[in-house]
Amino acid sequence: AQRVTQPEKLLSVFKGAPVELKCNYSYSGSPELFWYVQYSRQRLQLLLRHISRESIKGFTADLNKGETSFHLKKPFAQEEDSAMYYCALSGTQGGSEKLVFGKGTKLTVNP
């Protein structure tokens, strides 16, 4: 079964500090992983996907198949990074593609 776990419901850091939002997954096949972000009063939007290997707004995420993790990292957090972050996995289950979300982590960056 596909499963995404975000162990931290809340994460609070100070501006300029490094931040890491954890995401672990369970999937027997070859997954496609995403991070979505929802800023206050805005819609959910795609932040990055692992196949792109890109850095968006200073965030990066590396897929670690050995640890089945896809942690989101940023070396220096900014106040505008405060938002809800969701990790998601796209895979095939029962012959059908499926997108599964974690429960989300609320990141607060304090001044």
Place this chain on the structure above:
Amino acid sequence: SQTIHQWPATLVQPVGSPLSLECTVEGTSNPNLYWYRQAAGRGLQLLFYSVGIGQISSEVPQNLSASRPQDRQFILSSKKLLLSDSGFYLCAWSTYRDSPLHFGNGTRLTVT
């Protein structure tokens, strides 16, 4: 505890046929309700959201419509499906606008 039910899990429909996807939430009242779609190779797109019975906001013009006949029921419909309507549809709810989203299991729609 709150739960969200979305059905069917998979659906194959011919072009021109109608569509009805249903989503219900239990264990909470007056939730914000959302319909999202993920098309192949793209991120999630918000289609509709609702803050109350009969209150529907459409985010993108398209071939789909949504209705909220009861507080915890959200229905996605189409009178005539197009090939481009194929995709993965997710229903979600939240307590209020900035609270965490809770997602259903999704419906994989294939229009043939």
